[in-house]
Amino acid sequence: MSLALVSVTDPALLARPAWIFDCDGTLAATMRLHHGSWTHAIGRQLGRPFVFDWAFFCSMGGMSTEDTCVRLRERHGLELDPGLIRTHTDEWLAEHLEARVEARPEVVGLLHHVRAAGARTAVASGGTRHHVGVTLRKLRLEPHFDAVVTCEDAPRSKPHPDLFLEAARRIGIPAADCVVIEDSPRGREAAEAAGMACVMVEPA
DSSP states (O other): OOHHHHHHTOHHHHTOSEEEEOTBTTTBSOHHHHHHHHHHHHHHHHTSOOOOOHHHHHHTTTOOHHHHHHHHHHHHOOOOOHHHHHHHHHHHHHHHHHHHOOBOHHHHHHHHHHHHTTOEEEEEOSSOHHHHHHHHHHTTOGGGOSEEEOGGGSSSOTTSSHHHHHHHHHHTOOGGGEEEEESSHHHHHHHHHTTOEEEEOOOO
């Protein structure tokens, strides 16, 4: 059953006055692109190819570069420089992101539905302002959000609640009245820590 059908037929969720959407993997089918950027960046640092397990990568969606590097050290013993990772992922995404980004129709459909019903909407993403901006502009979604919050706007990334709480603050709705749409376990943890309802989709 699709996310849109589940959500739109749930009166308790539809009554909420605010909806906060993750970007990568949720609004946009961009997780494969970000996976590619990380695989490229790690390979550049190691000087050899690296196989980045897809499920492991998705499990860290929304985390900071630093925290992701810590997890990679714990699992694979890799000593990675987060600054170089950012440089090399940025290079890769500059070449691939805008040309290949696609929307997730069922999630965008839900966005349009709740907007039409009068809800406030926001994006809360662990991505950078630049990459989230490129994605939203390419998909022509910017006008449909009252606020866009990215990793530059909060002291901590997911699984901490900071991004979602900042989004709620900016749209002027109490956290308990917000619904979060997420694709990552870390995003769900962040939403729950913020005291928000959370609906999950498979990462894409």
